[in-house]
Amino acid sequence: MMKFPLDAVSRARVLVVGDVMLDRYWFGEVERISPEAPVPVVRVARREDRLGGAANVARNIVALGGQATLLGVVGTDEAGQKVAQLAAEAGIGTKLVDDASLHTTTKMRVLGRQQQLLRIDFEQGPAPQSLERVQAEMSALLRDHDVLVLSDYAKGVLGQVEGLIAAARQAGLPVLVDPKGHLYRRYRGASLVTPNRAEMQEAVGRWQTEDELTERAQALRGELQLEALLVTRSEQGMTLFTQAGRAHVDALAHEVFDVSGAGDTVLATLAVTRAAGLSWEDAMRWANRAGGIVVGKLGTSVVTAGELA
Structure with missing residues (x-):
């Protein structure tokens, strides 16, 4: 495999728009069961906050050597203040729209002996005027970037995604989308969409054979006017569909410890390698390698250019 194109990646300017989250981890010891209910008592010894969702995509882009604006x-x-602080510490440029009507999306995980015991989610959709501000901010930022990444976690920020894709296309920027749900018509006109296996099944139904998957994937790609459709398939690797046909890479044989955030790492790697001038197929190979590394880490984590090299 070719050398990771660090020089070209360092010049890549990626704009990441989407659902920003805070991933909060409470680590502790479990030594007894509660007398109040049959549940474990976790004595919290350490707390850690990490960027999640679209913010984790941006964090991965910077870790790989690229430049990211969130x-x-x-x-x-x-x-919300913690997200801004962590982004600044990671070297991410931010344009965060403050919305007093909502709580910042937060996923709080409680772990005992490295095992997740409980996850508590805090989430609300943004106000319509916040979405208008996102559209206006994005339009102003497009000219200073090479690639647009849309990270959709169905929390509402990409509620008007059609307008964002149209603006990026008008500005001549490739658009990479990590989708959510089954209404893929919303993403028409993007350059690349990266559903995982479950999301692809939701969009096109279950397939029995590889030929059936290829037929449905190419039909979806044509309907959405995409350059490429990449299906990430966990232990089955990744399959890329383009005008040229189908390309596949097997999963790299790493121990899978935690898949949370793996899609963010894959999307970030695709964005920086594509901005660096690589073909979709070569970009997929690097993304597959990065995904294989990050699933061996606990929680939402990053892969660095050094680890890839």
Whole structure:
């Protein structure tokens, strides 16, 4: 495999727009069962906050050596301030829209002996005026970037995604989308869409054979006017569909410890390698390698250019 194109990646300017989250981890020891209910008592020994969702995509882009600007919506709360602080510490440029009507999307995980015991989610959709501000901010930022990444976690920030794709296309920027749900018509005109296996099944139904998958994937790609459709398939690797046909890479044989955030790493790697001038197929190979590394780490994590090399 070719050398990771670090020089070209370092010049890549990626604009990430989508659902920004805070991933909060509470680590502790479990030594007894509660006398109040049959549940474990976790004595918290350590707390850790990490960027999640679209913010984790941006964090991965910077870790790989690229330049990232993050645009999303946060609440005027402690979690929103923490997102801004962590992004600044990671070297991410931010244009965070403050929305006083919502709580910043937060996923709080409680772990005992490295095993997740409980996850608590705090989430609300943004106000319509916040979405208008996202559209206006994005339009102003497009000219300073090479690639647009849309990270959709169905939390509402990409509620008007059609307008964002249209603006990027008008500006001549490739658009990479990590989708959610089954209404893929919303993403028409993007350059690349990266559903995982379950999301692809939701969009086109279950397939029995590889030929059936190819037929349905190419039909979807044509309907959405995409350059490429990449299906990430966990232990089955990744399959890329383009005008040239089908390309596949097997999963790299790493121990899978935690898949949370793996899609963010894959999307970030595709964005920086594509901005660096690589073909879709070569970009997929690097993304597959990065995904294989990150699933061996606990929680939402990053892969660095050094690890890829």
